[in-house]
Amino acid sequence: MDTAKYLQKCMEDCCSDQCLFYQHILDTLWEPMVIVNSKAEIVFINKAYLSFINVSRSNAIGKPVQDVIENTRLHQVCINGVSEIDNLQKIHGREAVVHRLPIIVNNQIVGAIGKVNFQDVNELSELAKKLKSMEEKLEFYKKNTSSLTSPAYTFKDIIGNSEHFVQVKHMAIKAAQSDMSVLILGETGVGKDLFAQAIHNASPYHRGPFISINCAAIPQDLLESELFGYGAGAFTGARKQGKPGKFELADGGTIFLDEIGDMPLRMQAKLLRVLENQHVERIGDNELRAVNVRVVSSTNQDVKNKVKLKEFRADLLYRLDGVSIYVPPLRERKDDIPLLVNRTMQQLNSSQKISSEAMDLLIQSEWPGNVRELINIVERMSFLAEDPIITPHHIEKFAPDLLHDETKDYSTQHFKPIETILKEEREETLSDSINSAEKITIMKALKETGNNKAQAARLLKIHRTTLYAKIRKYNINL
Ligand SMILES: Nc1ncnc2c1ncn2[C@@H]1O[C@H](COP(=O)(O)OP(=O)(O)OP(=O)(O)O)[C@@H](O)[C@H]1O
Ligand SMILES: [Mg+2]
Incomplete structure (x- = not known):
């Protein structure tokens, strides 16, 4: 028996075990589905369809489809064999979105399948609305994250027409167009950050992120994890899934190592390894992660002198200094x-x-x-x-x-970067607050014990000699 005839026979005899098995599968589907034979009589209809049209199975099976399903065109499909995709069909006052597909075997139409994709076209517009709002949100976040990582300044924003300055700008523009590392030198406030941003924006890396890290402002013990990240559970309190470092975040873009002259020697060695191998290894993680990053660094220190003093690695300076740009004061x-x-x-x-x-x-x-x-x-x-x-x-x-101003010779001075000053100020403020809190606590303890130093020391859980020292330190009058 050929396949077409076999299938037709199956459709006639839909009470066999095998057919019950398929019926069960179709009933499991959420989408309403119906199958008709070549005469457009219903041979299968799933529970979802039955409840959608509110008809019992016995009132559907074997009946001409157009008698059971409102506005159907499955009987037409059985004649012309043409698929109808995403058609609107009014059923029980609702505009459903349906597919109608002929079942063709050996060039013979043996039946057709009808499937309801959306029971109400309004579902579709709801879905479209949701999709639109999701797209809008995505666009918003994309814009915001890119404004976090794409710097604002370009060479147009760098003001200066003096001959020397124009030459410096030209050199920086040229350097930007290559993928060489750039070292920006100059006193505080000359515009090194501005140059770094402009270089990124004029470089082949401008579509990638611009990630800046101030090597002077970050405490030494945090610098490594900031730069290279850490693996899952690398230390107590580390995030479970680990954290990428600035190098990984800058992949495909620029990393700006600001105040590089203040980088501790131990970190300099690690940085050199990353620059040479173009791979980073997160702390506590053995995986090597490839990074393609353009390095721009800056300092207001005399790094060459630091090399002489063995405070800065000559090999690292060589790596960073593909092109050096000196921004004049x-x-x-x-x-x-x-x-x-x-x-x-x-x-x-x-x-x-x-x-x-x-x-x-x-x-x-x-x-x-x-x-x-x-x-x-x-x-x-x-x-x-x-x-x-x-x-x-x-x-x-x-x-x-x-x-x-009395101090006129600035040429040999190196000014502390603003971040360092702020950090020092923060530290000073912190130690001031600690001191005054300590003084008040000691004074309270002395008052409570009627200036009995032994009792006050016990109350404060410190040794008596420590208490004497602190009384002297804070000038406490007894
Ligand atoms: N050529 C310039 N044109 C316009 N604005 C400038 C120029 N140079 C510097 N500025 C402005 O001066 C300020 C300081 O610049 P910037 O932070 O780039 O200096 P810096 O060299 O990085 O200083 P530091 O060493 O203290 O970090 C910024 O507000 C910057 O916008
Ligand atoms: Mg700066």
């Missing part, structure tokens, strides 16, 4: 001062003007804090001066250090 490009002043006033949206005498004073100044200092002082004067024109009088009043 402001006092060496005084022509740029009016430009920077005017741009700052513009950005402040200020209608004030600066008198030519005041501008001359600004030009003559030495600017140890470079552009950062200049911007701060212009902002301060514009904010505090209530007159439409800023004159030397305002400089004298709001920025007196600019006119009376």
Whole structure:
């Protein structure tokens, strides 16, 4: 018997064990499904369809499909053998979305299958709405995460037309276009961060992330896990699934190692290994992870001298210094001062003007804090001066250090980066608070014990001699 005839016979005789088995499978499906023979009589219909149209199985099996299912076209499909996909069919007042497929064996139509994909087209629009809102959310998060990792500044934002500065910018643009590592040198506030961002944005890596890490601001014992990450359960308190380091996060983009001159020697060796092998190994994890990262680093320290003093590895410096960019201090490009002043006033949206005498004073100044200092002082004067024109009088009043600074030779000085100063300040504040809390506790204990030092020491759970030392240290009058 050929297959077509065999199938037709199966459909006629749908009470066999095998047919009951398939019936059971179809009943398990959630989607309503019906099968008709070549005469468009229902031979299978699953529970989902029966409950959808509210008909019992005995009232459906063997009946012409058009008598049982409203607006069906399965009988047409049995004639023309053409599939109908995602058609709308009104059933019980609801617009269902259906497929109708002919069953063709050896070029003969032996029946057809009808399947309801959505019992109500509104489900589809609900689904579409959900999908749209999910897409919108995805877009929002994509934008936000990319704004976290894509830096704002480009070379256009770096102001300066003086000859030397323009040469430096050209060199940086050229370096950006290669994949060489770049070392940015210069005093504090000259714009090293700005250059690093602009280099990334003009580089072949600009579509990737820009990940910055300040080697001076992070405590030494955290620097390794920040840079290279850690494996699952690497130490007590470590996240269960481990954590990628900045190198892994920067994969396909740029890693900016800010204040590299402050990197401890032990970490320098590890960094060198990563740069040479282009692989990172998370702490407590043996897996080598390949990373393709462009390295830009910066420092305001004299790294060459640090190499001489054996405080910086020569081999690491060689790796980092594919191209070095020295950003000149402001006092060496005084022509740029009016430009920077005017741009700052513009950005402040200020209608004030600066008198030519005041501008001359600004030009003559030495600017140890470079552009950062200049911007701060212009902002301060514009904010505090209530007159439409800023004159030397305002400089004298709001920025007196600019006119009376005694230390004029800045060329050999290296200024602490702002992050280091803030960190030191934080530490100082912390130790101040600890000290004053300690002093108060000791004073309370002494008061409670009527200045009996032995009792107070017991109360404080410290040795008597320690208590004497602390009384001296804090100048506590008894
Ligand atoms: N050429 C410039 N044009 C416009 N703004 C500048 C320029 N140079 C520096 N700035 C601004 O000056 C400030 C300090 O710049 P930046 O942080 O890049 O300095 P830095 O060299 O990294 O300093 P540090 O060594 O202290 O980290 C920033 O607000 C920056 O936008
Ligand atoms: Mg910086």
